[in-house]
Amino acid sequence: DTEVTQTPKHLVMGMTNKKSLKCEQHMGHRAMYWYKQKAKKPPELMFVYSYEKLSINESVPSRFSPECPNSSLLNLHLHALQPEDSALYLCASSQVWGGYSNQPQHFGDGTRLSIL
Amino acid sequence: EDKVVQSPLSLVVHEGDTVTLNCSYEVTNFRSLLWYKQEKKAPTFLFMLTSSGIEKKSGRLSSILDKKELFSILNITATQTGDSAVYLCAVEARGTSYDKVIFGPGTSLSVIP
Numbered sequence: 001d002t003e004v005t006q007t008p009k010h011l012v013m014g015m016t017n018k019k020s021l022k023c024e025q026h027m028g029h030r031a032m033y034w035y036k037q038k039a040k041k042p043p044e045l046m047f048v049y050s051y052e053k054l055s056i057n058e059s060v061p062s063r064f065s066p067e068c069p070n071s072s073l074l075n076l077h078l079h080a081l082q083p084e085d086s087a088l089y090l091c092a093s094s095q096v097w098g099g100y101s102n103q104p105q106h107f108g109d110g111t112r113l114s115i116l
Numbered sequence: 117e118d119k120v121v122q123s124p125l126s127l128v129v130h131e132g133d134t135v136t137l138n139c140s141y142e143v144t145n146f147r148s149l150l151w152y153k154q155e156k157k158a159p160t161f162l163f164m165l166t167s168s169g170i171e172k173k174s175g176r177l178s179s180i181l182d183k184k185e186l187f188s189i190l191n192i193t194a195t196q197t198g199d200s201a202v203y204l205c206a207v208e209a210r211g212t213s214y215d216k217v218i219f220g221p222g223t224s225l226s227v228i229p
Binding site: 004033041042043044045056090097103104105106107108109110 | 150152157158159160161164204206215216217219220221222
């Protein structure tokens with residue numbers, strides 16, 4: 001088990017559904033991340049929140065909507081997804097983003113998402 | 117364009133063998149290089165390297181960075197079946213408007229008894 005908790009572990013949804021992925025950490029980290037990982041591929045960065053403010057949106061489609069209610073929680077709201085969005089969605093956190101923190105990111109176990 | 121390359125992409129060895137995994141990178145404004153191990157779920161952190169020539173060790177694993185030649189190696193000695201995993205190399209770099217994390221494709225290591 002990791003110190004970054006993601007729920008649900010698995011999610012199957014239709015293209016018209018609305019669902020949310022959740023991520024929680026209690027390490028006092030102030031940066032949280034969403035990654036997308038396709039099978040046999042490395043993680044790709046989607047969003048970065050630093051001190052609860054969105055710092056990076058790497059041109060991710062608007063059908064993915066992140067939310068950071070507080071420093072411990074990170075959500076990813078999903079709406080009208082496409083079959084190619086099926087992937088493992090990883091949440092990570094680190095002490096800070098940017099600057100020279102010399103601290104790595106800690107990953108959650110991920111949510112395996114399947115779009116029908 | 118920033119990129120991270122790993123080699124080999126896959127490797128099969130016998131228990132007890134020593135393996136060397138390679139990571140090379142081309143990024144602007146390099147900050148750090150990280151190694152992760154990924155089994156079925158979350159990548160787990162192994163090493164963060166920021167300075168050239170300083171070896172980091174953890175048990176049977178060690179890693180070193182060469183910032184002049186832009187590469188890093190991850191060594192695993194006396195391999196065990198539990199070392200079977202994908203080993204990911206990632207580079208953090210400072211971008212013009214935001215910072216980046218770029219992962220390599222990973223090396224899939226299989227250790228057979």
